[in-house]
Amino acid sequence: MSISRIGLNVIENSKNDFGLYIHIPFCESKCEYCSFVSMVGTASDKKRYFSDLVAEIKIQSHKFRKNCSISSVYIGGGTPSSMDYYYIRDLLSSVFKNFPVKNTAEITIEVNPNTVDKNKIREYILAGVNRFSIGLQSTNPKILKAMGRTHKVADFEKTVKIIREFGIKNISADVIIGYPKQKMSDIKETMQYLIKMEIPHISTYMLQVENGTKLKSMVDNGMIGLPDDDDVIDMYKYVCTVLANENYNRYELSNFAKENFESQHNKIYWSRKNYLGIGLAAHSYINGIRFSNTENIVEYAELLEEKGELPVASSKALNPDERKEEFIMLSLRTKTGLDLEAYKEEFGESLLTKKKDIIAKMIKAEYIILTKDNKLVCTTDGYLVLNQIILELVS
Ligand SMILES: C[S@@+](CC[C@H](N)C(=O)[O-])C[C@H]1O[C@@H](n2cnc3c(N)ncnc32)[C@H](O)[C@@H]1O
Numbered sequence: 001m002s003i004s005r006i007g008l009n010v011i012e013n014s015k016n017d018f019g020l021y022i023h024i025p026f027c028e029s030k031c032e033y034c035s036f037v038s039m040v041g042t043a044s045d046k047k048r049y050f051s052d053l054v055a056e057i058k059i060q061s062h063k064f065r066k067n068c069s070i071s072s073v074y075i076g077g078g079t080p081s082s083m084d085y086y087y088i089r090d091l092l093s094s095v096f097k098n099f100p101v102k103n104t105a106e107i108t109i110e111v112n113p114n115t116v117d118k119n120k121i122r123e124y125i126l127a128g129v130n131r132f133s134i135g136l137q138s139t140n141p142k143i144l145k146a147m148g149r150t151h152k153v154a155d156f157e158k159t160v161k162i163i164r165e166f167g168i169k170n171i172s173a174d175v176i177i178g179y180p181k182q183k184m185s186d187i188k189e190t191m192q193y194l195i196k197m198e199i200p201h202i203s204t205y206m207l208q209v210e211n212g213t214k215l216k217s218m219v220d221n222g223m224i225g226l227p228d229d230d231d232v233i234d235m236y237k238y239v240c241t242v243l244a245n246e247n248y249n250r251y252e253l254s255n256f257a258k259e260n261f262e263s264q265h266n267k268i269y270w271s272r273k274n275y276l277g278i279g280l281a282a283h284s285y286i287n288g289i290r291f292s293n294t295e296n297i298v299e300y301a302e303l304l305e306e307k308g309e310l311p312v313a314s315s316k317a318l319n320p321d322e323r324k325e326e327f328i329m330l331s332l333r334t335k336t337g338l339d340l341e342a343y344k345e346e347f348g349e350s351l352l353t354k355k356k357d358i359i360a361k362m363i364k365a366e367y368i369i370l371t372k373d374n375k376l377v378c379t380t381d382g383y384l385v386l387n388q389i390i391l392e393l394v395s
Pocket residue numbers: 033034035036076077078079080110111112134135136137174175176205206207208209210
């Protein structure tokens with residue numbers, strides 16, 4: 001069975017491609033490790049929030065619609081799939097009404113495995129969704145429980161099956177590595193499972209112990225211990241090797257994809273292209289200016305409803321040093337690497353000359369390689385000390 005989206009306001013080509021990110025800050029419960037802006041929320045919170053999102057879309061569309069065309073839409077969270085389907089349907093309908101969206105646009109929704117059924121997925125696809133990013137995190141039930149996840153591995157499998165029944169192949173799975181009590185055998189099992197399931201895109205995030213999370217207080221109180229750094233490094237190296245053997249391309253530090261399944265939306269972020277963020281705490285980057293929305297849901301609502309104003313909390317035009325830093329930081333995460341010619345063209349200086357000794361030292365240590373077409377590309381060992389590399393290149 002295959003269905004396609006209908007009645008969309010789309011355009012073929014454009015000069016100024018934008019990515020559009022829409023934040024849905026509601027989850028069924030809060031995971032122990034998560035510091036994303038998300039909350040459980042009441043039915044009336046949700047209703048009000050979606051009406052505010054549409055108001056924000058309308059204001060932003062007046063500013064940008066004439067000069068942009070949307071090449072990617074990403075509905076992230078929180079858990080967008082925890083919402084009743086009609087919220088997502090109406091949200092996408094408002095996007096298509098207010099922005100010119102390319103007919104080739106990648107349209108992703110983040111899904112938690114136990115929050116969808118056949119009807120929801122059908123509605124998402126009819127509304128325009130063509131890519132699903134599913135948070136699996138682990139295949140070990142004990143670790144899922146410790147994380148505060150409310151789904152089982154079987155829920156993931158069921159979700160994938162339904163999505164595929166509708167003819168959608170573009171599926172991604174999120175996995176966390178380095179969680180307390182997680183062992184190499186767990187990572188092996190999770191990777192083998194995803195390979196067997198033929199999931200074409202896998203994101204593996206190394207655990208960040210974030211301030212304000214339950215996990216952080218448990219670690220600080222000594223109630224729970226983290227795996228050794230060396231063990232986490234071995235887990236990451238295993239992931240890289242096993243996925244490379246299965247023809248997944250590591251196109252970014254944490255992201256692995258089969259041919260033609262790289263996330264177009266993520267690539268917008270890493271290549272410093274324009275993206276507009278809508279919703280609570282959403283970030284935007286447009287023509288060298290970064291801005292971000294308030295993280296306070298009451299303020300978000302009041303600004304839009306009472307003043308008809310954008311809920312922007314901070315805005316900054318990046319100075320040349322900040323732009324250089326971003327260039328280095330983002331490009332080194334990717335497989336394409338840091339293009340030395342492009343850097344010279346944009347900043348009028350040669351990074352290779354300026355950081356000659358440091359770059360030579362890093363090449364010797366096999367943290368980076370200098371390709372024939374003048375790009376600095378991180379090796380696996382380099383990725384493991386990426387922050388240090390960035391620090392040395394920007395200082
Ligand atoms: C926006 S979040 C959550 C999306 C969705 N609600 C879910 O839980 O699957 C996207 C991904 O970030 C990762 N993530 C969240 N918090 C993390 C942390 N503290 N450390 C590492 N990865 C994290 C998880 O893999 C998660 O799936």
